[in-house]
Amino acid sequence: MGPFQAVLFDMDGLIFDSERMCYRAYLRTARAFGFQMNPALYMSLCGKIEREVVADLKHAFGEDKDVVTWREYIKKQKTAVRMEQNGRVGKKKGLLELLSYLQERNIPYALASSSVRSLIDEYLEAEYLTHAFPYIVDGTQVENGKPDPEIFLKAAGLIGADPANTLVLEDSYAGICAANAGGFTSAFIFDDLTNMDSVTEGYPILDQPVGNREKIRSEAVLSFDSLADVVGFMEVLR
Template sequence: MSLIEGVIFDMDGLVLDTERLGYEAYLRSARKFGFQVNDRVHMYLAGRTEPTVVAGLHELYGDEHDVQTWRKDILAEKRKVLEEHGGRPGKKPGLLELLNYLAERGLPHALASSSSRDQVKSLLSSEHLCHAFPQMVTGDMVTRSKPDPEIFLDAAALLEASPNRCLVLEDSAVGIKAAVAGGFIPVFVFDDISAEGRVDGDIRVRIPLDNPHSAGSLARYAPRDLSGVMGIIEALES
């Protein structure tokens, strides 16, 4: 009997290079609105559903600032940035190798993304990956956002996999926390966007934020990229 019964993928920043494009949108919009934005802010917000992103902005900057208008501008900038890249965010390193490996091994896998189903399908289609994830759970299919494990538990149910025999591949802190809370095998693939810069606006972050690298301390494994997941599976099966 195989130890690993399934693999669950996050999408943004893990399957697709959307977080880098999204961070560029944050930076552009922050310059216009005067908000402080850096990679710690990005990691704090990454992996959330849209309503909890807005709630996170209120936590970061205070209720007296119009974060909802700012958020609308960020989303508009995201669309512009994606258009500038030809509508294609790009695949993350090691993705195709890992998908081929899972197919060869007959290991079932699913996608569990906090983005909406329409967004997920559109982005996967742009990279010709719709066929790669026949099983998926999206943010508009759950009632609780990460770090609640609901989305991963639903994905595991689709795979008929036990959480403790299922890898969850994540690049966000809330995603890793959700995997731990659900009893999964958490794998952190760090999506480092620190080189993209920062904006030190007058509207400052009001709460202490963790170093983005620290999410890896919560995970059981932290490979350099998705190709490293194959070695993890081989080691667990040996």
């Protein structure tokens, strides 16, 4: 494995501590509409574009459930939770160090997030990172969301990167699979939600996914405890 010539970042749960915030919105919605929710189901939805999240929720709870209404409520609750945090989402450990390293070494990088651009911009502004990512691909710019590699291939094209020499940093199973499918080197950084609550009453989960660290790590080429560890790894490869 030689030096990486470019790096692609996911957003939620990878550079921002936004998955915990989002999961709290799911828990509130589950209690309001009467359906079960747990970290494994939530983690199986992470990294996917809107229509695929809706499809997966229908698969989990049944085609007769009005999951579109649930999703609208979830989005409102995400905003509510963030406002309760003074509008902040929280930067992940090592993010600023890694961005500084890439800039100092003139290594191109881009953000590839399944979220919509308006939300991406809100998060970046909230964490004073408005100009930190000059190249961004959002979920509305692709036909196929993760685990399809389209979003990473598009992001790589923006910065002129060869997938074979590009590191993709991800925290979701869908994202790791997308990176692998695109010929990138996938790197898993676990965003641990397992200590959070579950809702065990209401509409049952018909097909319980397996969403855990071991499953995702088994698919990833590399694994790090935090973004801070990526700097040392890349420097050793130089």
